[in-house]
Amino acid sequence: MIAAHRLTKTYGTRTAVDGVGFTVEPGRVTGFLGPNGAGKSTTMRMVLGLDRPTSGSVTVNGRRYADHPAPLREVGALLEASALHPGRSARDHLRWLAASNGIPRTRVDEVLDLVGLTAVADQRVGRFSLGMGQRLGIAAALIGDPPVVVLDEPVNGLDPEGIRWVRTLARDLAAEGRTVFVSSHLMSEVALTADHLIVIGRGRVLADCATAEFVAQHAASHVRVRSPQHDAVATLLRGEGLDVAAHGRELRVVGLDAAAVGELVGRSGLLLHELTLVRSSLEDAFMTLTADSVEYAGATR
Amino acid sequence: MSSTMGTHAWTRIETPAPPGATATLRAEWVKFWTVRSTPWSLGAMFVLGAGLTTLVCALSAEALARGDVGEPVGAFVTWGIVFAQVTAVVLGALVVTSEYGTGMIRATLAATPQRSAVLAAKAAVLTSTLFVAGTLTALAGYLGGNWFLDREGIGLALTDDGVLRSILGSGLYMAGLGLFAAAVGLLVRHTAAALAVVLGLVFVVGNLVMVLPGAWGEWATKLMPGNAGSSIATPESFNPLLLDPWVGFAVFVAETAAVLAVAAVVFTRRDA
CATH class of the missing domain: 3.40.50.300 (P-loop containing nucleotide triphosphate hydrolases)
Structure with a gap:
């Protein structure tokens, strides 16, 4: 020890x-x-x-x-x-x-x-x-x-x-x-x-x-959702009090796991093309945590 | 893989027995003899010390016998030691500075945290080796050189005044000079710097101070480490100004001890 x-x-x-x-x-x-x-x-x-x-x-x-x-x-x-x-x-x-x-x-x-x-x-x-x-x-x-x-x-x-x-x-x-x-x-x-x-x-x-x-x-995660009924899905999830951000044709949902998001959408009869749990990498988590304590940082950061 | 890991010592209750008192000494001995610089330095010492003595005696025996030279015969039978001493400086410095140059010093002090023990072991290995090598070098040089002097009828017997003393004295001087270089190495932690300081003191400053005027110059000359220490290594010196052999050597030992004491204090206090 x-x-x-x-x-x-x-x-x-x-x-x-x-x-x-x-x-x-x-x-x-x-x-x-x-x-x-x-x-x-x-x-x-x-x-x-x-x-x-x-x-x-x-x-x-x-x-x-x-x-x-x-x-x-x-x-x-x-x-x-x-x-x-x-x-x-x-x-x-x-x-x-x-x-x-x-x-x-x-x-x-x-x-x-x-x-x-x-x-x-x-x-x-x-x-x-x-x-x-x-x-x-x-x-x-x-x-x-x-x-x-x-x-x-x-x-x-x-x-x-x-x-x-x-x-x-x-x-x-x-x-x-x-x-x-x-x-x-x-x-x-x-x-x-x-x-x-x-x-x-x-x-x-x-x-x-x-x-x-x-x-x-420290490793943040979100659920990536793609749907042909993009706007309807976004409205539904926001209605459930979830944090939903639109990035082009994809939605990023924070606050529920993929299964729960899938069930919500399924129950309302909307269509899904993609449902994926996305974890930010550990490297990202580490960078976030130590960002203030890096001694030498590149100028672009 | 785990079966080859060892004896599962981490489950032991009692502390392992402390290694014997000679453990550090043995470690330093292994280290000393497992790098090429050691045999190279000692080989160079022998070639320079014994070879040059033999050569210069062979070349000047005839002139010495005729009485043309105006220098004492005793100054010739250990003549090569003046050059061979460079190798003692190199070896002494390297014993310390090679560890700093390679980062080995951290492995050494992790293995043996008692820094005074490390220093004592290094000093013992270095000085005992240099004493033996210096003595053998001087003896071989005497035997080789004296063979030519004998042919001219001016040879010196081992029992003649100062001959045996100068042979053993060569060993003592080499040991002391090596230790002096090691102490300087410990202070500067850099091979080139240590060599420059010690060789500069012995060969350059030691001779330059002779030109200082009056008593200043005389005493500075007598007391410079190379000048004080080396008179023990020759039956009779070329330079009549120098201190008597044993007096000079005592001065040299005191100087070496002083540098070593400072180095030891710095070594035990600073971060590795």
């Missing part, structure tokens, strides 16, 4: 993380979502004791990260993939990590196998593709067989097969009872993997709820 309490980090006059509080529970995948510059990486660095909080605290399994005698056996972390020396082989990278926390050397081959890098284990990592680097980073995160796994933007640079592999891995780790904390700036990615969401923007928590709840709350 990871617990942050009023965690704050300021750099000079800029506040990167502003009084953030959350808990990341074991047994599920928690997505940590926010636009670039929202404070995700800074928060993760404080979880790992790399950056010192300006105020507040964060603990992993009840203790500050630095107070664990063998932290890699407590928390496994994928940092940015470039935290590797390009001249060192994958196996050697894992060897020194194992040595640093008293982890048996046999575990090196286990995690190489787990991430599918056994065949290239003795190549210098400078020759690795971005995806292979990510896999090695995940191997490093798992080397201590830790109960808590922290993955910072794990799908960056991965091909579709690799993305699916990370999703499955995250879900499997959570199913085993581990705490899995995955950051991303892509709503669609997190929605597919995470059971729970923590959304931050400008260093503050904007939402902390189950993914399904987030979707229900």
Whole structure:
């Protein structure tokens, strides 16, 4: 379990993380979502004791990260993939990590196998593709067989097969009872993997709820209706107190689900050509929620 | 997949046993020897140190024997160390700055949050290796160079005044210089900057201060780290102004310790 309490980090006059509080529970995948510059990486660095909080605290399994005698056996972390020396082989990278926390050397081959890098284990990592680097980073995160796994933007640079592999891995780790904390700036990615969401923007928590709840709350929906008796249908639905907007030959109805709209129209004997529930995408919901907290926005927005 | 994940440690009740006291040292040892820059630097040290000493002795033995040179023979048997010291600076700087250059430092400090332990382990691995390499380099250079001097009848025995001291002293000086470069590397966190600072101090500033007038110039020359530290690495110096070997080395150690102390304070306080 990871617990942050009023965690704050300021750099000079800029506040990167502003009084953030959350808990990341074991047994599920928690997505940590926010636009670039929202404070995700800074928060993760404080979880790992790399950056010192300006105020507040964060603990992993009840203790500050630095107070664990063998932290890699407590928390496994994928940092940015470039935290590797390009001249060192994958196996050697894992060897020194194992040595640093008293982890048996046999575990090196286990995690190489787990991430599918056994065949290239003795190549210098400078020759690795971005995806292979990510896999090695995940191997490093798992080397201590830790109960808590922290993955910072794990799908960056991965091909579709690799993305699916990370999703499955995250879900499997959570199913085993581990705490899995995955950051991303892509709503669609997190929605597919995470059971729970923590959304931050400008260093503050904007939402902390189950993914399904987030979707229900923030993804707006309407029913698209097409009918040869366009005006009659519109009048009927407005008469029922529904919010109906006409867009050319289509009506957008808010306030009832598709089945209820269909029944209303059917009972009055009018004809329908189309009846569709339209959900705005999660990406849209995320954009709406974080619109005010995006640090750098394109001029057209 | 889950069956290969491991030993289900997350269900454990007790905290895992702390890794042994040598864990950080072993990790740094593995890191040190698994990058190419280490064998390259040490190989270059040997080639420059032993090779140049042998070469210069071979070329000047005859003139030295005739008494044409006006320099002490003792100044020649570890002559190559002046050039070999560059490799100790490079290796010392890289041990620290390569981690900052690649972002590795975050992996290192995530694995071992006790920063003083990381620093101590790095220093131990670096200095022990450089001591051995520097000593072997000086010994090989002495054996090679002295073979030519012996032929002219002016060879020095290992037991002669300062010869053994200069061989072991070469190892000590390399170790100290590497540590000095590592400390500077920790402060500037950038390979090129660290090399420029240390090589500039040792090779450029150390020689430029000799032109300062009077006692100022004399003492600045004596106290510059490269000048103070290197006199231990030669039986007799070309420069009679320098401090006595052990006195000079003590000054150099104090200077290195001071830079290292500042670097350690900065390192333990700043964000990774």
